[in-house]
Amino acid sequence: MARGARPLTVAGLGSAALVAALVLGTVIAVFARAEGAGALGPADWAAIRFTLWQAALSSALSVALAIPVARALARRRFLGRGLLITLLGAPFILPVIVAVLGLLMVFGRAGWVNDALGAVGLPSVAIYGVQGVILGHVFFNLPLAVRLILQGWLSVPAERFRLAASLGMGAGAIFRTIEAPMLRAVLPGVALVIFLVCTSSFAVALTLGGGPRATTVELAIYQAFRFDFDLGRAALLAVVQLAVTLAAGALALSVAVPSALGAGLDRVVRRWDRAPGWPDALAIALAAAFLLVPLAALVTRGAPSLLSLPPVVWAAAGRSLAVAVASAALCLVLTLPLAVAIHRTGRRAGRGLEVAGMLGIAASPLVIGTGLFIVTFPFVAPGAIALAVTGLVNAVMAMPFALRALGPAVAEVERDWSRLAQSLGMGGWARLRLVLLPRLRRPLGFAGGLAAALSMGDLGVVTLFADGQSATLPLQLFRLMGAYRMDDAAGAALLLLGLSLALFWLFDRGGRVNA
């Protein structure tokens, strides 16, 4: 194959290098500032064990439950389907404490479920404990799993299903010949992403875990910083977290095999096979109930105070929106070339790049934040760069998700269209504009929406840099809670939920114009 100058590939290598520098460089900065190398105690090892097994279980459950839901959504058309898909994504993009409060309004000791059980004389169920951690993680990650697997289903060219229909294949045969190979290619990556999300989340484990049994690595890092001011141990734990990511990443990627379905006519999926409707309806109804009822609880709780929120909350909302949009744009600019580079550099180098793209998810926001702080503090006032740093770090943290959404689509386009593009002598901008971008609208919109919404709800790095003047909406929400103003906080949580969803919907919708 003729290889000309490949600006996209070079840009992709650049963005992988930037992520690696940010993630690894900040760990090194923290180590350098630490006095002594730090050592891991028995409590740290207990935290590592707990982190791994709860993440594995949460990830397996989320993926297993997501398959029937994604399948149902992929082959059914009904009124409000688009809206439902957007709403189902909501838990993933919520700030943790908001989502936890929503969950507790439904599943808590004084929640709707226990009220209902009590009304019919049944004993109450306890959410706090390991079951709560898993429930919380499934609540957060089921939507992500559904969306990513759904992308896989939608990426199967319509011609396959038409051919299958004309061959008279039943649902079982279609599953074996078309859907199972697709799942085999998609699931390891999805499971990996969720596993990693669960290893680095800590507020869920802390609030729903019911005590120090449920200490995760991220929590141990936080404690090392905050409680012991032991930078060496914090950095060491961050390295453990990165090592887990690399190991899990290598494992998942070696299991994944590229799908071998061949090229199609680049059209939206239509299905001719007819399976009985009720299992699909049930899967969708159950998922919708599980994911949407806690959101409804948040809406009913927050609605009364939404319009009377103090002006500072609205100002913070505006700031958060600006950061979220900038962060989403940056995330796409970094991820698209990376996805292309992963595909073009061949199997071995491509995997290395893919792992680099995944680093953002394994990186502890606290370590990145502290590292950046140590590096930038001598030169700039932290408050002045609070929003820029938040945008940058959020972009890098959203990259793994964006990469999941973009990667398979890029591979598909490259495989199906690169020969034609080559033969027409298309390269650089023309190829990006005419071949890649039009076919990547859907995953680009999804990835951008995800990045924007994740950034909107983030409360990690900003707390290290914010000086009180540049508070974002999640920070303002926390301040309201800290000032006993729980009703206003519920209103702010609803505002945050609404804005995150609206941002996600706008991006996602933009990606699905004409589709």
Added chain:
Amino acid sequence: MRYTVSMLALVGLAAPAIAQDRPVLDVYTYDSFTSEWGPGPAIEAAFEETCDCDLRFTGLGDAAELLSRVQIEGPRTEADVVVGLDTNLMAKAREAGLFTTAELTSPEFDLPLDWTDDTFVPFDWGYFAFVHREGFTPPANFRELAESDASILIQDPRSSTPGLGLLLWVKTAYGDEAPAIWEGLSDNIVTVTQGWSEAYGLFLEGEADMVLSYTTSPAYHLIAEEDSGFAAAPFDEGHYLQIEVAAAVASSDQPRLAQDFLRFLLSDTVQSTLVTTNWMYPAILPGDGLPDGFETLITPDRALTLDPEDVPAMTETALAEWRAALAR
């Protein structure tokens, strides 16, 4: 990256212009102190009326994060004054070696103990306590609580100031019996939250009978919300005392202003502001006393305290016991 650069530029433009002609006093504090609903805005306005300076608050997480931040910044810190450390953090703060003596003319503190430290200036104080709704009959001490089936929400001592307060409360009250108390409490604890806000939020949503907070919490509901439906449970072993302190930073480029500000913190203006914004007792009772409603609060007979210098070692022991008891 181009985007990063333009974002930086945007943020730079948006930053408020800083008056160059007046000296700037940088005060680091915890976030809720400087938020719209905390004492910060009123204190800033009042101090700037008299100081001919620009008082700039920087709000940073909670008390422990505040200290971590000052430690990371080290002698290069912009801070002239740090407001909002407490008695449990004083030993670590002293060890960091960043603070200098406060030049106060022997103030008459209204604290439950004699104050002798000349670096850290107490500005308000309170007792930790379990808060419950009216109508619930609270246990009279930790033993009764452990034997009852009352449910409680507490905070993690490793991530929360009240959480650490509870840990040391149990330890000072029970000493070697503390592990047994925690084992008894383990089935009363609904969950352990990261910070005060989460625990209090869950309590207000009805997740537990009691939440670890302050004896002054009911005053907020009474005064700000006109809701008399909350009370703090008096425990007969005494209540652990928290005293919040401020200190001047040794490397400050405004040492005079920093000292002025420490004195100002103890003025009637600030002290009466703190009562109804920070919801703590004033370190020096203002001339017009406490606001209506504070007389309804419980006043513990015994203040439990630790010598600040003993806190780090005691915390280490107590934390290991706490973790072992609750990990079962």
